[in-house]
Amino acid sequence: AQSVTQLGSHVSVSEGALVLLRCNYSSSVPPYLFWYVQYPNQGLQLLLKYTTGATLVKGINGFEAEFKKSETSFHLTKPSAHMSDAAEYFCAVTLYSSASKIIFGSGTRLSIRP
């Protein structure tokens, strides 16, 4: 069975600092991986996704993530945090054979200190 673990339910960084949100997955076959962001009182928005090809994926708002098969990880990074990045971030996984289901992690709340 596939699952997603997000380390740290809450991460706080200073404005301008590096953002690192950790995600590890469990899957018996190569998965498709996603990061979604949820701003307060808004719907989920796709930040980026990995399906095939280049393992370093660039997304919107300066975020990127790297698929590391050997570590079963898909950590999300941004070099310099902005106040507007404060939100809930969800890592998610799906399998090519199970297109219908996205399995989400429990989320990481990102706070930005001025």
Place this chain on the structure above:
Amino acid sequence: GAGVSQTPSNKVTEKGKYVELRCDPISGHTALYWYRQSLGQGPEFLIYFQGTGAADDSGLPNDRFFAVRPEGSVSTLKIQRTERGDSAVYLCASSFDGLAGETQYFGPGTRLLVL
């Protein structure tokens, strides 16, 4: 173009009552998904439609939950005999083909509170 819309945005009901939640997907999207998000948790898959048919309903928690999509567009999630534990945000998403790795576009959700 319009995104996924859901109505109502908020619904308060009493234990034991019946509720219907509506989802209007992006025009032209054949795949439609329902998820449930409890407080402090990530969304949890409920059901997936490909066109008019439910292709995967393995996430529905019990037979009090039912969903339809009669014309392959709008979908309604129906909950009978609501329980306090059903309180959550119900999210709807749609995608173009329902293929693996395809982006799912989410609506703002319906916040259901069962008293």
